[in-house]
Amino acid sequence: MRLSPAKLYQGLNLTVFSLVMVFLYIPILILIIFSFNDARIITGWQGFTTKYYVQLFNNPTIGEAFRNTMLIAGLSTLVSTTLGILTALALENKRFSGRKGLIGLIYIPLMIPDILMGVSLALLFNFTRVNTGMFTVLIAHITFCISYTVIVIQSRLEGFDYSLVEAAQDLGAKPSYIFWKIKFPLMMPGIIAAALLAFTLSIDDFIITFFTSGRGFDTLPIYVEGTIRRGTITTINSLSTLMIAFTLFLVIITKRIRKIIISAL
Numbered sequence: 001m002r003l004s005p006a007k008l009y010q011g012l013n014l015t016v017f018s019l020v021m022v023f024l025y026i027p028i029l030i031l032i033i034f035s036f037n038d039a040r041i042i043t044g045w046q047g048f049t050t051k052y053y054v055q056l057f058n059n060p061t062i063g064e065a066f067r068n069t070m071l072i073a074g075l076s077t078l079v080s081t082t083l084g085i086l087t088a089l090a091l092e093n094k095r096f097s098g099r100k101g102l103i104g105l106i107y108i109p110l111m112i113p114d115i116l117m118g119v120s121l122a123l124l125f126n127f128t129r130v131n132t133g134m135f136t137v138l139i140a141h142i143t144f145c146i147s148y149t150v151i152v153i154q155s156r157l158e159g160f161d162y163s164l165v166e167a168a169q170d171l172g173a174k175p176s177y178i179f180w181k182i183k184f185p186l187m188m189p190g191i192i193a194a195a196l197l198a199f200t201l202s203i204d205d206f207i208i209t210f211f212t213s214g215r216g217f218d219t220l221p222i223y224v225e226g227t228i229r230r231g232t233i234t235t236i237n238s239l240s241t242l243m244i245a246f247t248l249f250l251v252i253i254t255k256r257i258r259k260i261i262i263s264a265l
Helices: 005-034 051-057 060-091 097-110 114-126 134-158 162-170 175-204 207-213 220-229 234-264
Strands: none
Touching: 005 234, 051 234, 060 097, 060 134, 060 175, 060 220, 114 134, 114 207, 134 162, 134 175, 162 175, 162 234, 175 220, 175 234, 207 220, 220 234
């Protein structure tokens, strides 16, 4: 039985897609499996154990790095999302004279390589004699996260149904009431998506954090890089597995919240 060109093309696409998924997820699966491997040097399977998870929770350095990561990610997400909302609302005005220039400034951090941005921020902090640490890392994370939050929220505003706003205005609703009761709830899915993206980017960032953190302030990516450089990767496999589980948990919670908001609307 001969296959039609359409089915042959569909089968080829499915095969390529399957190979890409295998290439992406097999290393993650291997990492999760070997996080339970009873071997200090991973050369093969030596038996099942959970002792490296116990060591992970008993390691105060990892605990401090985790707290630093969550603190920076939380604060940078809050600030960048708030600034993203305000900036997206400002760009909504087509008559704003500096609109094109502001859009260009927003897209610049997306086009600049991370290493160039990290070096430039490090030079700025050095020139202004600002001591590197938590504050400089927070400023750096807000700097590159705000571009993503503005773009995501702005895309939500582009598909906004202004007939609801016009109907509320015709009924005599005040601008503050229209914003908080109509516009803001409709923007909420975009705001949640922007916040989740900023939080993920902040947790994951290594290069910019490396150049702006200085000594004595480590985040999880900085700690992981230093530990792998020293050749100790057993607890890192366990840490990576927990981070994967935490990321999946955030995705599930975000989808649940988004469904609740959409159903409420």
